[in-house]
Amino acid sequence: xxxxxxxxxxxxxxxxxxxxxxxxxxxxxxxxxRARARNWPGFAHQELHRxxxxxxxxxxxxxxxxxxxxxxVHIGWAAILVPFTSSYSRFWVGMGTxxxxxxxxxxxxxxxxxxxxxxxxxxxxxxxxxxWPVALAHTFGLGTDSGEPWxxxxxxxxxxxxxxxxxxxxxxxxxRAEGISVASESxxxxxxxxxxxxxxxxxxx
Amino acid sequence: MGNxxxxxxxxxxxxxxxxHPIDLAGHVDAHGPLVVAMGHHDQWQRAxxxxxxxxxxxxxxxxxxxxxxKLAMASAHGHGGTLVVNAMEGEPASDKxxxxxxxxxxxxxDGAQFLAAMCRARRIVVCIPVGRDGVAAGVEHAMRxxxxxxxxxxxxxxxxxxxxxxxxxxxxLVSWIDDQRALPVFRPDKGTPLRxxxxxxxxxxxETLAHIALIARHGPEGFLARGLVEEPGTSLVTLSGxxxxxxxxxxxxxxxxxEIARRATPVEPAQALLVGGYGxxxxxxxxxxxxxASISLRTIGASAGVGVIAVLGEQSCGxxxxxxxxxxxxxxxxxxxxxxxxxxxxxxxxxxxxxxxxADRGLMARLARRLGEVNGxxxxxxxxxxxxxxxxxxxVFGPDVAAHDRGEPCAHWRKPSSLPFPQLIAL
Amino acid sequence: MTAVxxxxxxxxxxxxxxxxxxxxxxIVLDEWGYPIVDGAPLPADLVALARRAVRDCxxxxxxxxxxxxx
Numbered sequence: 001x002x003x004x005x006x007x008x009x010x011x012x013x014x015x016x017x018x019x020x021x022x023x024x025x026x027x028x029x030x031x032x033x034r035a036r037a038r039n040w041p042g043f044a045h046q047e048l049h050r051x052x053x054x055x056x057x058x059x060x061x062x063x064x065x066x067x068x069x070x071x072x073v074h075i076g077w078a079a080i081l082v083p084f085t086s087s088y089s090r091f092w093v094g095m096g097t098x099x100x101x102x103x104x105x106x107x108x109x110x111x112x113x114x115x116x117x118x119x120x121x122x123x124x125x126x127x128x129x130x131x132w133p134v135a136l137a138h139t140f141g142l143g144t145d146s147g148e149p150w151x152x153x154x155x156x157x158x159x160x161x162x163x164x165x166x167x168x169x170x171x172x173x174x175x176r177a178e179g180i181s182v183a184s185e186s187x188x189x190x191x192x193x194x195x196x197x198x199x200x201x202x203x204x205x
Numbered sequence: 206m207g208n209x210x211x212x213x214x215x216x217x218x219x220x221x222x223x224x225h226p227i228d229l230a231g232h233v234d235a236h237g238p239l240v241v242a243m244g245h246h247d248q249w250q251r252a253x254x255x256x257x258x259x260x261x262x263x264x265x266x267x268x269x270x271x272x273x274x275k276l277a278m279a280s281a282h283g284h285g286g287t288l289v290v291n292a293m294e295g296e297p298a299s300d301k302x303x304x305x306x307x308x309x310x311x312x313x314x315d316g317a318q319f320l321a322a323m324c325r326a327r328r329i330v331v332c333i334p335v336g337r338d339g340v341a342a343g344v345e346h347a348m349r350x351x352x353x354x355x356x357x358x359x360x361x362x363x364x365x366x367x368x369x370x371x372x373x374x375x376x377x378l379v380s381w382i383d384d385q386r387a388l389p390v391f392r393p394d395k396g397t398p399l400r401x402x403x404x405x406x407x408x409x410x411x412e413t414l415a416h417i418a419l420i421a422r423h424g425p426e427g428f429l430a431r432g433l434v435e436e437p438g439t440s441l442v443t444l445s446g447x448x449x450x451x452x453x454x455x456x457x458x459x460x461x462x463x464e465i466a467r468r469a470t471p472v473e474p475a476q477a478l479l480v481g482g483y484g485x486x487x488x489x490x491x492x493x494x495x496x497x498a499s500i501s502l503r504t505i506g507a508s509a510g511v512g513v514i515a516v517l518g519e520q521s522c523g524x525x526x527x528x529x530x531x532x533x534x535x536x537x538x539x540x541x542x543x544x545x546x547x548x549x550x551x552x553x554x555x556x557x558x559x560x561x562x563x564a565d566r567g568l569m570a571r572l573a574r575r576l577g578e579v580n581g582x583x584x585x586x587x588x589x590x591x592x593x594x595x596x597x598x599x600x601v602f603g604p605d606v607a608a609h610d611r612g613e614p615c616a617h618w619r620k621p622s623s624l625p626f627p628q629l630i631a632l
Numbered sequence: 633m634t635a636v637x638x639x640x641x642x643x644x645x646x647x648x649x650x651x652x653x654x655x656x657x658x659i660v661l662d663e664w665g666y667p668i669v670d671g672a673p674l675p676a677d678l679v680a681l682a683r684r685a686v687r688d689c690x691x692x693x694x695x696x697x698x699x700x701x702x
Contacts, residue, residue: 031648031690033646033647033648033649033665033690041650041653042648042649042650042653043650043651043653043654043684043685043688046650046688046690047684047688113692114692118644118691118692388643389643390643391641391642391643391644393639393697541642541643542642542643542645543642543645543646543647543664543665543666544642544662544664544666545642547664547666548662548664575663578662578663578668582642582662582666582668583642584641584642584643
């Protein structure tokens with residue numbers, strides 16, 4: 001196949017994967033109990049989060065495959081999973097590999113979820129937080145299209161989206177920890193210490 | 206009986222838990238040495254099981270489950286497990302396990318040894334809560350006496366879980382022994398055994414084990430000679446409330462409630478008895494002659510529970526006391542299940558308003574709804590006990606409740622509580 | 633026809649409410665957002681939705697059982 005086709009496909013699919021990953025992050029960050037928009041069904045939010053993450057992995061797979069098949073620059077098969085082993089732009093491709101490793105860990109852990117302790121699954125899922133900035137760095141560090149204004153604009157939008165979702169999540173969690181009941185019927189003594197997890201919330205009273 | 210379980214002739218024909226020598230030498234003198242596994246293990250096991258079964262002993266930790274059946278289920282679950290002696294006694298109104306361990310530690314430990322031998326457990330763990338250091342010291346002293354005299358077969362040790370009400374619940378205790386988290390676990394099927402790692406855990410209340418120690422040594426006749434035919438034996442009961450002599454007494458099963466209460470010398474006429482503990486039920490005067498036995502208590506919607514009878518005098522307010530108990534129980538939630546963490550305080554709020562005579566129009570309906578919603582929706586029985594107590598209060602104190610609801614509370618609601626609480630409960 | 637029943641682990645549940653969104657016929661939320669189930673067998677046409685609820689629960693608090701109730 002013409003190397004140029006691979007070259008275009010790998011760049012395009014990479015951008016799409018990044019956008020979908022950003023969307024996945026935003027959906028994941030905004031999944032919290034009780035603090036929800038009125039007409040937005042929570043189960044749909046959850047399913048969207050899962051399906052978009054799957055879609056991003058599909059585009060990621062295309063991105064990885066085409067980047068390796070493209071003979072213009074050499075990126076060995078090992079570089080898919082082992083970071084910093086490609087001869088082309090070792091560091092920035094390596095960052096991409098790190099992002100793939102983290103995503104793979106999240107994906108596998110979700111498959112094996114019934115078999116692991118909830119705390120373990122949660123810990124691994126939090127790796128996803130690391131995955132996104134690494135992917136972002138990989139995109140802009142490699143520099144292929146990062147000079148283009150629309151790509152920069154896209155990057156800024158992604159950062160704002162995840163940043164905004166993160167701030168929102170932090171605010172909701174701290175508000176809840178301060179005892180402000182968000183959606184329950186208020187009782188005179190309704191200021192219960194309900195954190196995002198009720199586990200252990202009332203120990204030692 | 207085919208294989209006589211007792212080695213020595215019975216020294217004490219009357220079955221009783223209290224009043225025995227505390228030290229090991231006196232104990233052996235009174236009951237004979239500890240002899241387990243006579244002849245073939247299976248034979249011995251069957252003989253002991255038969256003994257327990259014919260004795261009709263049921264668990265004294267609140268569950269009331271037939272001990273022989275519980276033992277049979279446990280034996281099927283494998284060897285090398287842990288036998289847990291539950292002396293947590295999280296119920297503030299109960300002192301029986303504390304008294305028993307202080308005055309007859311060897312009986313409890315012997316009972317544990319018998320069961321451990323039956324189920325081939327490899328260790329005995331006695332759970333005494335933090336805060337009962339005197340009791341723990343006494344039990345450890347008894348254990349040292351036993352190991353010095355090479356009296357025991359299975360190793361014994363004392364552990365000190367945190368002093369919390371729900372820590373007494375079986376799965377919470379096992380989870381603590383396993384990894385120091387005293388939290389109940391969701392067990393949809395209570396027939397599956399508790400485990401630590403792969404090994405089974407057998408859990409028994411301290412008083413139950415003391416009874417077993419006597420039955421295993423002397424046969425079931427002593428036990429059968431006391432109590433009722435349908436429900437034989439004795440029980441320890443903690444008496445408190447409006448009485449001059451609160452404390453622990455040993456009673457024959459089937460003794461009428463008021464006769465038991467009289468032993469603590471009530472100081473005024475009683476308007477109700479609290480039976481079973483703070484997760485139990487109020488009983489009105491029309492039922493004061495009910496025999497203290499599961500079958501009889503069940504017909505009035507109550508149960509023996511953890512062996513507590515508290516007297517509520519006429520000069521007290523049943524609504525206020527119930528509100529205090531509800532507030533206490535709400536604070537004892539382990540915090541794991543929403544309906545309990547949120548529902549019990551809400552119920553306590555409603556009851557506090559009622560006690561103060563500040564009920565809003567929808568309070569009674571709201572309270573009834575919440576009681577229905579909280580019941581059965583936790584991982585353990587803690588919320589269920591609270592609901593049962595409150596519902597019994599609404600029934601027994603009906604006229605009072607109505608008056609409070611109208612905004613005409615009785616004069617007594619402000620009085621300090623006559624019930625024991627570990628800390629001051631404000632209304 | 634084996635009876636399929638909903639079972640909720642009250643320790644894991646944190647009142648996300650997705651199960652009630654998917655199965656309003658079988659699950660009602662109490663005033664604090666926690667699900668109330670009656671333990672009755674699910675009608676056959678709701679089983680697929682119930683499986684979706686099982687997958688969607690962020691805390692894996694809801695499961696389906698095929699045993700008969702005790």
